[in-house]
Amino acid sequence: MAICDVCGNDYDKAFRLTQGGRSGTFDSFECAIHAFAPRCAHCECRIVGHGTEADGRMYCCAHCARHAGVEGVADRV
Ligand SMILES: [Zn+2]
Numbered sequence: 183m184a185i186c187d188v189c190g191n192d193y194d195k196a197f198r199l200t201q202g203g204r205s206g207t208f209d210s211f212e213c214a215i216h217a218f219a220p221r222c223a224h225c226e227c228r229i230v231g232h233g234t235e236a237d238g239r240m241y242c243c244a245h246c247a248r249h250a251g252v253e254g255v256a257d258r259v
């Protein structure tokens with residue numbers, strides 16, 4: 183049994199995630215995303231896909247990166 187760090191649910195199929203120097207226990211990907219996913223520096227949505235990193239900031243897509251003034255980024259399709 184493990185308790186979710188985000189919602190406190192005690193769930194037998196909870197899992198642990200490690201990213202860089204931090205880790206957490208979650209009962210669902212929704213809670214894991216809430217705790218771990220970065221926010222787009224332009225539209226502030228949660229970045230669940232690959233995203234785009236430019237100048238040390240994360241964007242959900244190249245469109246947002248370009249809006250924020252980043253040159254030379256393109257979504258890979
Ligand atoms: Zn949870």
Ligand SMILES: [Zn+2]
Binds near residue numbers: 222246
């Ligand atoms: Zn965005």
